[in-house]
Amino acid sequence: MLRILLIPLALIALLIGAMFWSGGGQIGRAEFAYIDNGDIITLDPNQISYSRDFRITYAIREGLYAYNPSTLIPEPADATSVDITPDKKTWTFHLRPEAKWTNGDPVRAADYIFAWRRMLEEPGEYTYLFYYLENAKAYEDAFAAHGSMSFDQVGVKALDPLTLRVTLHDPCGFFLDLVSFTPFYPLNERSMQRFAEANNGHVSYKPEFTKPQNVVTNGPFYLKRWDFKRDLWLEKSPSYWDHKHVPLKSIEMVINDDPLSSLLMYESGSVDWVTDVNNDFCAELRARGRKDLIISPGFGTFFMDFNCASAVPGLIANNPLADVRVRQAIDMAIDKQQICDTILMGLGEKPATTFIPPNIFHGYHTTPGFNFDVTRARKLLADAGYPNGAGFPTLPLLFPSTAPQTSDLVQDIKNQLQANLNITVDLQSMESRIYSTRIHDKQFVLGVNDWIGDYGDPSTFTDKYLSTSANNPTNWLEPQYDKLCGEAAHESDNAKRMALLEQAENLINTEVPIVPLYFMINTDLCRPYVDMHFNPRMTISFKGIKVHKH
Amino acid sequence: MIKTLFFRILQFPLILAVIYVVTFLLCWVAPGSPFENPAGKKLDPIAMQALKERFHADSTWKFLSYYPTRIVLHGDFGPSLQQREWSVNDILKSSLPISVTLGIFALTIASIFGVAMGAYSAVRVGGLADWFGLTLTLIGISLPSFVSAAVLLIIFSGELKWFPVGGWGGFTNMVLPALALSLAPMAYIVRLMRASMLDVLGEDYVRTARAKGLSRPMVIIKHCLRNAFLPILSFLGPAAANTLTGSFVVEKVFNIPGLGEQFVNSVLNRDQTLILGTVIVYSALLLFFNLLVDVSYTFVDPRIVMGAKS
Numbered sequence: 001m002l003r004i005l006l007i008p009l010a011l012i013a014l015l016i017g018a019m020f021w022s023g024g025g026q027i028g029r030a031e032f033a034y035i036d037n038g039d040i041i042t043l044d045p046n047q048i049s050y051s052r053d054f055r056i057t058y059a060i061r062e063g064l065y066a067y068n069p070s071t072l073i074p075e076p077a078d079a080t081s082v083d084i085t086p087d088k089k090t091w092t093f094h095l096r097p098e099a100k101w102t103n104g105d106p107v108r109a110a111d112y113i114f115a116w117r118r119m120l121e122e123p124g125e126y127t128y129l130f131y132y133l134e135n136a137k138a139y140e141d142a143f144a145a146h147g148s149m150s151f152d153q154v155g156v157k158a159l160d161p162l163t164l165r166v167t168l169h170d171p172c173g174f175f176l177d178l179v180s181f182t183p184f185y186p187l188n189e190r191s192m193q194r195f196a197e198a199n200n201g202h203v204s205y206k207p208e209f210t211k212p213q214n215v216v217t218n219g220p221f222y223l224k225r226w227d228f229k230r231d232l233w234l235e236k237s238p239s240y241w242d243h244k245h246v247p248l249k250s251i252e253m254v255i256n257d258d259p260l261s262s263l264l265m266y267e268s269g270s271v272d273w274v275t276d277v278n279n280d281f282c283a284e285l286r287a288r289g290r291k292d293l294i295i296s297p298g299f300g301t302f303f304m305d306f307n308c309a310s311a312v313p314g315l316i317a318n319n320p321l322a323d324v325r326v327r328q329a330i331d332m333a334i335d336k337q338q339i340c341d342t343i344l345m346g347l348g349e350k351p352a353t354t355f356i357p358p359n360i361f362h363g364y365h366t367t368p369g370f371n372f373d374v375t376r377a378r379k380l381l382a383d384a385g386y387p388n389g390a391g392f393p394t395l396p397l398l399f400p401s402t403a404p405q406t407s408d409l410v411q412d413i414k415n416q417l418q419a420n421l422n423i424t425v426d427l428q429s430m431e432s433r434i435y436s437t438r439i440h441d442k443q444f445v446l447g448v449n450d451w452i453g454d455y456g457d458p459s460t461f462t463d464k465y466l467s468t469s470a471n472n473p474t475n476w477l478e479p480q481y482d483k484l485c486g487e488a489a490h491e492s493d494n495a496k497r498m499a500l501l502e503q504a505e506n507l508i509n510t511e512v513p514i515v516p517l518y519f520m521i522n523t524d525l526c527r528p529y530v531d532m533h534f535n536p537r538m539t540i541s542f543k544g545i546k547v548h549k550h
Numbered sequence: 551m552i553k554t555l556f557f558r559i560l561q562f563p564l565i566l567a568v569i570y571v572v573t574f575l576l577c578w579v580a581p582g583s584p585f586e587n588p589a590g591k592k593l594d595p596i597a598m599q600a601l602k603e604r605f606h607a608d609s610t611w612k613f614l615s616y617y618p619t620r621i622v623l624h625g626d627f628g629p630s631l632q633q634r635e636w637s638v639n640d641i642l643k644s645s646l647p648i649s650v651t652l653g654i655f656a657l658t659i660a661s662i663f664g665v666a667m668g669a670y671s672a673v674r675v676g677g678l679a680d681w682f683g684l685t686l687t688l689i690g691i692s693l694p695s696f697v698s699a700a701v702l703l704i705i706f707s708g709e710l711k712w713f714p715v716g717g718w719g720g721f722t723n724m725v726l727p728a729l730a731l732s733l734a735p736m737a738y739i740v741r742l743m744r745a746s747m748l749d750v751l752g753e754d755y756v757r758t759a760r761a762k763g764l765s766r767p768m769v770i771i772k773h774c775l776r777n778a779f780l781p782i783l784s785f786l787g788p789a790a791a792n793t794l795t796g797s798f799v800v801e802k803v804f805n806i807p808g809l810g811e812q813f814v815n816s817v818l819n820r821d822q823t824l825i826l827g828t829v830i831v832y833s834a835l836l837l838f839f840n841l842l843v844d845v846s847y848t849f850v851d852p853r854i855v856m857g858a859k860s
Contacts (some may be wrong), residue, residue, distance in 0.1 A: 007661070041633060229807030296806040434582050470591075475603075
């Protein structure tokens with residue numbers, strides 16, 4: 001008898017032991033708590049690429065300039081002012097003498113040089129933004145090849161501890177926008193030294209330097225705690241120069257990547273803000289007339305990529321998409337309004353006929369591309385040699401399996417093309433990593449993707465389709481497009497520059513290497529007592545957030 | 551017995567090494583790279599090379615020689631290739647205890663209630679309790695855990711607000727996920743227990759025990775339960791394994807930072823070091839549980855001798 005009882009008793013004893021072992025214990029709630037998709041991937045400014053990582057970085061670090069949370073216009077932050085030469089090639093920043101790191105060190109020009117140099121020596125996804133600096137690309141290449149080029153040749157110098165002079169090889173009217181972006185933020189070299197390690201003759205820094213006990217930052221908040229897959233806790237930084245204008249005392253980023261549980265946490269009052277609420281929940285909440293659901297225009301476009309090569313080895317021998325008329329026909333045969341109304345549930349995504357979302361850049365206007373026009377589409381297809389789709393090969397359309405909405409969307413595209421042009425599309429779903437490799441390697445015929453801009457200039461979109469760009473998978477290599485973008489880069493007059501980029505974008509919209517499908521939106525749930533600004537880019541400035549007593 | 555135990559334990563490193571090599575080969579041939587953000591921009595070749603060098607992944611040979619040596623010499627699985635601030639050891643240290651606690655909790659619920667309900671169903675066969683047990687079994691086996699977990703979450707956290715919505719911390723955080731996780735093994739145990747109890751109840755020695763004057767409850771508790779329990783015991787080993795490795799869905803729904811989610815995500819992210827780390831830990835757990843079950847056989851039924859030659 002006793003022996004049988006021993007088993008449940010042992011299980012219970014084991015359970016109690018395990019409970020102590022797994023630890024935890026309830027923790028209090030920060031003044032402001034939010035859920036931002038999943039866990040942080042990295043907080044190393046060199047390697048950041050996910051929006052949630054950028055948001056935390058905006059809270060704990062500060063650059064020369066910072067975006068105004070509502071207008072997104074760069075305003076002085078760590079720098080007090082800048083002198084710009086008329087050719088917009090030399091920028092002299094004057095640093096704020098009272099700015100300090102959390103370890104007490106003053107923030108100096110050398111900290112910027114250290115960070116920017118590291119960006120070239122230990123490059124990451126956004127290193128390409130540094131190519132505007134004189135000789136930066138040459139230095140990056142030489143360094144990787146163990147060459148002998150000196151960093152002194154790169155266009156950044158400390159004239160004195162509080163003056164930073166940057167020399168660009170092209171006039172870059174939006175350079176203030178770039179220095180407000182986290183890859184351009186300074187780093188505290190002294191605190192990072194103990195994480196340096198030699199690697200193939202190069203120095204790199206162990207990723208642990210960004211852990212709470214190690215990291216030294218200069219922003220309005222500091223990282224107090226980072227529990228794996230649980231939460232990040234930020235506290236107001238007493239050493240921040242402008243701490244008087246930081247109303248929040250603490251911020252908690254709760255890590256939760258499950259949409260249902262995120263929503264329930266918001267509903268139960270555990271968090272004040274949830275980003276990227278999925279469309280199903282949005283539709284439901286909107287039907288209930290919820291005022292705290294905020295749907296706003298985003299900073300990106302969802303589109304279908306064409307592979308314009310005349311043949312894609314292993315996939316298609318005579319690619320009909322090499323013919324611009326076929327591409328235009330497909331563009332015109334897709335009813336994008338219907339996609340927005342049905343698949344996307346009419347939440348606010350707008351049907352797209354241009355690559356760049358309208359009205360997101362000041363002084364920039366594009367001519368709209370093609371509208372939905374089945375008659376014209378059929379005629380174009382017939383002109384290209386496929387009357388009523390006769391003889392048109394079946395085209396594989398790849399899509400990532402992660403989002404259920406994407407599979408509905410491609411199914412709808414397939415049906416529309418079948419009905420309107422009598423051409424067949426073969427849907428192929430795959431895991432997102434395999435998908436992105438296939439797209440990057442140009443091993444596709446049709447694919448769906450989105451593009452979200454990074455900074456406040458149309459080139460953040462137009463650069464993607466340069467024939468030299470690694471992010472242009474379409475094989476659409478248009479010398480005229482490269483020429484227009486190149487001229488825009490050399491142009492110091494902003495109005496002329498915008499006109500050149502408009503012409504360039506217009507080439508995308510008429511030559512159709514991509515079919516723009518819809519302009520993306522931001523969906524947020526945010527309590528009415530939280531005073532925060534949403535903007536298309538969703539660069540949230542935690543510094544300005546106020547939580548009113550409730 | 552001690553000798554058998556010793557040899558069984560001695561085999562562990564060998565089995566684990568084989569598992570390591572096989573897993574390594576599988577994740578090396580799988581397409582996709584852990585160093586790219588599928589939603590982001592294509593990494594510059596120089597940046598990609600620098601990143602690979604930093605994680606000793608610039609050549610297969612380097613990767614295969616660097617990490618196993620570290621594991622054997624330092625017990626260090628290296629950094630995670632996806633969440634680069636965290637070493638695989640950090641991740642295991644923080645998430646393994648959570649999954650184990652959750653698994654044991656679920657298994658405790660499943661075995662205590664499962665055995666009781668199964669035995670009672672068998673004794674009162676055809677009665678209300680039997681019918682109830684059967685219904686529960688049907689639900690437990692046919693309802694996938696993402697449904698049962700979401701239903702529990704919506705009813706008890708969303709509507710009734712008896713338990714917190716998710717996360718890990720106090721005892722209240724564990725109740726719902728453990729319940730959701732226990733349904734499937736509980737259902738199985740009820741069926742198993744009911745069947746084996748019915749068999750035992752028809753045995754000659756049970757009739758003999760009744761005939762010699764023992765009361766029915768006494769016979770059931772003292773003679774039947776113990777013998778009917780043996781199949782459950784052999785089920786507990788695989789059940790422990792399933793509960794531990796199958797907690798992914800429940801962990802996701804309840805937002806629990808456990809190992810199940812790491813296991814699945816590491817594969818999706820091609821985070822090779824983390825895949826290897828979790829696979830090795832899970833394998834070690836499985837080996838351990840199987841050994842534990844074998845040992846406890848001899849404990850419940852003294853007729854079984856470990857390592858005895860028949």
